[in-house]
Amino acid sequence: MGYQNQKRRGLTLAGLAFILAIFAAVAPVQAVASRAALKLHYRLTLSRPITHLVAVEIDTANVTGPQLDFVMPAWSPGRYAIYDFAKNVQEFDARGAQGRALPWQKTDKQTWQVDTREAGGEVRVSYKVFANDLNGSFSQFDTSHANLNGASIYMYVAGHKPDPIALTVDPPANWKIISGFSLSTDQKTLQAPNYDRLIDTPMEISPSCSILTFENAGKEYRVAVHSYDSDASGAEKLKEGVEKIVRAETAMMPAPDYEDYTFIFHFDPEIEMGDGMEHLNSTQIIIRGDPSGSGLDEALVDAAHEFFHVWNVKRLRPAALGPFDYTRENYTRSLWVAEGLTTYYSYVHLLRSGLWSRATFLDHLAGEIRQLQDEPGRKLMSAESSSFNAWFYDRAPQMQETNFASSTISYYNKGALLGMLLDLEMRSRTGGQKSLDDVMRYLYAKFYEAPAASYYGPGRGYDEKDILEAINAVSGSDFGPFSEDYVRGTVPLPYDKTLALAGLSLRAEAQQGAPPSLGALISTEDRGVRILAVLPGGAADRAGLSRDDLLIAVDDLSLATASLTDRLQIYPPGTSVPFTVERHGIRERISVTLDPPRKEQYSIVESPSATPEQVKIREGWLGQGN
Numbered sequence: 001m002g003y004q005n006q007k008r009r010g011l012t013l014a015g016l017a018f019i020l021a022i023f024a025a026v027a028p029v030q031a032v033a034s035r036a037a038l039k040l041h042y043r044l045t046l047s048r049p050i051t052h053l054v055a056v057e058i059d060t061a062n063v064t065g066p067q068l069d070f071v072m073p074a075w076s077p078g079r080y081a082i083y084d085f086a087k088n089v090q091e092f093d094a095r096g097a098q099g100r101a102l103p104w105q106k107t108d109k110q111t112w113q114v115d116t117r118e119a120g121g122e123v124r125v126s127y128k129v130f131a132n133d134l135n136g137s138f139s140q141f142d143t144s145h146a147n148l149n150g151a152s153i154y155m156y157v158a159g160h161k162p163d164p165i166a167l168t169v170d171p172p173a174n175w176k177i178i179s180g181f182s183l184s185t186d187q188k189t190l191q192a193p194n195y196d197r198l199i200d201t202p203m204e205i206s207p208s209c210s211i212l213t214f215e216n217a218g219k220e221y222r223v224a225v226h227s228y229d230s231d232a233s234g235a236e237k238l239k240e241g242v243e244k245i246v247r248a249e250t251a252m253m254p255a256p257d258y259e260d261y262t263f264i265f266h267f268d269p270e271i272e273m274g275d276g277m278e279h280l281n282s283t284q285i286i287i288r289g290d291p292s293g294s295g296l297d298e299a300l301v302d303a304a305h306e307f308f309h310v311w312n313v314k315r316l317r318p319a320a321l322g323p324f325d326y327t328r329e330n331y332t333r334s335l336w337v338a339e340g341l342t343t344y345y346s347y348v349h350l351l352r353s354g355l356w357s358r359a360t361f362l363d364h365l366a367g368e369i370r371q372l373q374d375e376p377g378r379k380l381m382s383a384e385s386s387s388f389n390a391w392f393y394d395r396a397p398q399m400q401e402t403n404f405a406s407s408t409i410s411y412y413n414k415g416a417l418l419g420m421l422l423d424l425e426m427r428s429r430t431g432g433q434k435s436l437d438d439v440m441r442y443l444y445a446k447f448y449e450a451p452a453a454s455y456y457g458p459g460r461g462y463d464e465k466d467i468l469e470a471i472n473a474v475s476g477s478d479f480g481p482f483s484e485d486y487v488r489g490t491v492p493l494p495y496d497k498t499l500a501l502a503g504l505s506l507r508a509e510a511q512q513g514a515p516p517s518l519g520a521l522i523s524t525e526d527r528g529v530r531i532l533a534v535l536p537g538g539a540a541d542r543a544g545l546s547r548d549d550l551l552i553a554v555d556d557l558s559l560a561t562a563s564l565t566d567r568l569q570i571y572p573p574g575t576s577v578p579f580t581v582e583r584h585g586i587r588e589r590i591s592v593t594l595d596p597p598r599k600e601q602y603s604i605v606e607s608p609s610a611t612p613e614q615v616k617i618r619e620g621w622l623g624q625g626n
Contacts, residue, residue, distance in 0.1 A: 037163040038062050042154060042198070045170045046205065049143045052132040053090075054153060060123045063116050069158035070112045070125055073326035076151035077200070078277050078313075079137040081396035082329065085152045086110040088130040097122045110327065111158070129153050134266060136277030136284055137395075145206035145226055146171070147266065149277070149284070150199025151326065161195040161323070162455040171205045178211065178224045179203040180262050180282035185211070196323065196456055202277070202284045204264045212239040216246050220260040227267040227291055234292030238265065241300045244353035245307060252349070252437055253311045254444060256281075257458070261310070263303060267295050276302040278309030300355060304346035312345070312440065313338040315448045319461030323454050333464045335387035336487070340415010341440075343368075344423075347416070351622070358622050362504075366602040368416050369495060369506065373602075376536050377408045383418060383487050384464065386411040405521060405533035414493075418486060421498045422471065422479075424621065428501040429477045431613075432620045438474045446470070502618040503610025508599040515568035516575070516594035520545065528552045528559040528582075543592040545581065552587065553580040568594065 039061035044054060060068065072086035092112055094102040097120030104114040116123055129152065131139035140147045157163075167190045169177055176185035180201045181192070192198035204226055212223045212235060223242050225235045242263055250256070258281040266286045275286040283306035289295025313321065318332040332338075347364050350356040356364075372378055381389075386409050393404055423436040443462065453460035471479045485491035495506045519538020522529045529551040534540045551559055554567040555578055571577055573596040578589050610618065 036062065036064065038157060038160050040157070040160070040163055041166045041168070043168045043170065044148070044153070046141060046146050046172060046175075047170075049141055049146075049172070052130055052141050053128045054131050054139065054141050054146070054148065055126070055128050056153065056155075057124060057126045058155065058157075060125075060157060061121065063119055063121050063123050066115070066117050068114045068116050068123055069107070070114065070155040071158050071327065072110045072155050073151040073199070074110055074328065075326065076137040076149060077321065077324055078279075080329075080335070080390040080394040081137075082391065083137065083152075083397075084109060085129075088152070090128050090130065092127040093125065095124045095126075096120050112155070125155070127155075134268060134271055134286055136275040136286060144228075145204060145209070146175075147226075147284075148203045148205070150201065154195070154199055156195045156326070163194065165192045165195060165198050166190070167192060167198065169203070169205065172207070175205050175207050176209060177203060177205050178209060178222075178262065178264060180260075180279060183220065183222070183260055194455060197280065200279050201282060202264060202279060204266075204284075210235050212236065214239065214243045214246075216243070217250060217255060219256070219258065221246060222260070222262045223265065224262060225265045225267070225291060227265075228269075229267060229290035229292055231290075231292035234267075234290060234296060237296060238291050238299055241296070241353075241355055242303050242307075244355055245300065245304045245349055248349040248353040249304070249308055249310075249345075251352075253441065254449075256310050257315075261307075263307075265291070265299060267291050267299075274298065274302070276306045278306045278314055280310075280314050283307065283309070301346060301350065304350050304353075305342055308342045308345045308349065311444055311448075312342050315457075315459065316440075316444045317447075317461050319463055321461060323456040329391045331388055331391070333384040333388045334462070334467065335390055336383035336411040336415035336418060337467055339412050340383070340417075341419045341436075343412050343416040344419030344436075345440075361622070362604040365417075365420055366506070366604045368413055368420075369604075370508075370600065370602040371413050372409065372417060372493070373508070373599075375409050375413075376406045377404075378414070378492075379490055379536075380407050381409050382490050383409075383411060383414045386414065403533075406536060417493055421486070421493060421495075422482070424498050424502050424617065425479075425482070426471070426475050426477075427617050427620055429475055432616055434474055434476075435620075439470050442474050443467070443470050499604060500607070501614065502621055503607045503614035504604055504618060505607050507601075507603045507605060509601045510597035510599050511601055513569075514597035514600070515565050516571055516573045516596065517598045518564070518568070518592065519595055522551075522564065524563070525550070526560065529564050539592050539595045543579075543590055545579075545590060545592065546583065548583075550582040551579055552582055554578075556580070573597070 041059040043057040072089055074082050074084050086109055094104045094114040096102050096118060102114050102119055104112055107113045114123060131141045134140045134147060137149055139149050139152045169188050178185055181190040204224060206226055209224050209226045214221050223239045262282040264284045267290045269289055271288050274288045277284050285299060285302045287295040287299050318334040320330045320332040324330055347361055351361040393408060427435050447462045448459035450459050452458050468479060468483045486493055499506055518540050519535045520531050520540040521533040523532055531545060531547055531549045533547055534545060553559055557567055571594055573594055576591045576593045578591050581588055581590050
């Protein structure tokens with residue numbers, strides 16, 4: 001825009017720079033178009049569920065070079081952790097035309113290099129993948145189903161991720177194939193425009209998976225439910241709730257560019273942890289529970305979150321997130337936007353859909369405040385830093401002791417609170433004329449609806465500065481200090497000031513009868529209480545207690561026969577209490593001056609003295625779905 005406004009004649013240095021920048025932007029697209037594509041056909045064979053082994057074949061034609069590199073991703077988009085999926089690959093083999101065995105070698109942890117000089121223009125590689133994890137990033141193949149997440153199953157041919165791929169699935173007899181590739185559950189050969197789309201489309205292949213459907217704005221939606229619960233009423237209630245969420249979210253954002261969308265739900269009361277993962281025209285949600293009981297509410301919360309990802313992160317995305325480098329970390333400082341604002345909007349749309357009341361909505365936001373206030377890391381880590389460092393702790397395996405409990409925060413959590421504060425602040429500054437909704441639509445139009453910057457798909461990614469620029473542009477106001485303090489910095493969030501703009505106030509209270517606080521995170525063991533983390537500045541920290549200390553007794557009263565809560569109940573705050581502590585097998589007595597009870601009950605309430613202007617902002621925020 002600046003160049004166009006200069007209206008200069010001739011080719012100035014600025015003009016030359018502009019032309020070079022344009023060329024650099026389109027060169028990758030042109031290179032893809034001119035490069036000779038391979039003909040790629042993948043085949044999955046699911047023959048012996050009891051082995052948990054998925055057999056994969058990759059046929060490549062039009063091979064001309066001396067070698068091909070077959071690469072297994074180290075991570076899966078949407079989960080910012082290095083998992084090294086290659087560790088579950090076995091029995092790799094490479095063949096050329098007429099079945100000729102081809103030499104191959106591993107060149108690093110995830111790359112199989114095949115010598116193609118004698119291939120005759122065709123290469124078939126085969127391998128098996130061990131799959132026994134029900135998770136949004138991993139895969140599971142057992143006697144009940146095959147749940148396949150592409151990055152953990154499919155290798156790609158280096159340099160050929162943009163090439164179209166045909167996929168043929170050979171399942172056990174009478175198993176249905178459910179995915180975003182096709183509305184048919186019998187179609188066994190599917191098409192993906194490129195490798196990125198192949199692995200962005202999870203598959204549920206099962207003999208018993210119920211499918212319910214509904215339409216919205218001319219598009220078809222499926223709710224597929226894989227569950228061990230025989231009560232069908234739960235699935236119907238789930239579908240009804242999902243439909244309300246879809247209608248609420250599509251009413252806010254531009255019409256999505258797909259013809260159909262598939263929700264894949266798994267309900268399993270035996271798994272350790274639930275999960276959810278977003279995809280371009282589908283999502284996979286895993287719940288520890290059942291759809292006719294406690295799992296239903298959680299499933300709807302997850303559905304509201306994952307479906308909002310249709311716009312925020314799957315299409316409107318940080319610049320680092322698409323096209324992807326699957327061999328290493330892809331860093332961004334904007335996960336507080338991609339995930340945190342998505343969490344905020346999941347709550348907003350549960351309210352707007354009518355599934356939540358105002359009280360429930362405010363209770364969940366109060367719970368987010370409590371979570372952040374309980375994190376000592378809030379004083380050390382910003383929202384941008386939490387986003388950038390996600391690769392250390394986003395369900396990443398930890399083989400060494402860390403201090404994460406005291407030094408980190410969640411970009412989901414703080415991002416959701418930043419969403420709330422930004423929304424209220426914008427509504428107040430504009431007299432209720434603009435909100436965070438307008439910012440999301442502005443960003444979507446500017447970046448996703450822009451010309452494609454690569455083969456990956458429409459639009460281009462945004463940088464961190466673009467978020468602030470969009471907020472300023474929509475609000476007509478300067479949010480620079482807000483960003484510097486609360487997004488880039490660690491200044492305490494202004495809950496009281498911002499909630500007051502909408503005639504609301506935050507209450508934080510200790511539970512009735514709560515004991516004084518030790519200022520430590522603990523776990524109970526047979527012989528006492530183990531300290532997992534010491535809260536900086538708290539009672540345990542001041543007394544010199546340490547992580548891994550085993551608390552044996554309080555004032556000579558055993559912690560093996562009563563809880564720490566019961567033992568501390570008799571003391572008023574400020575009391576100096578002797579603890580018997582075992583450290584490295586040696587016992588000693590350490591006196592601790594107890595803190596006041598921790599404030600664990602947070603609530604957001606309406607202020608009876610709210611002005612008409614404040615009430616207007618509050619009703620505009622809370623009354624949207626009522």
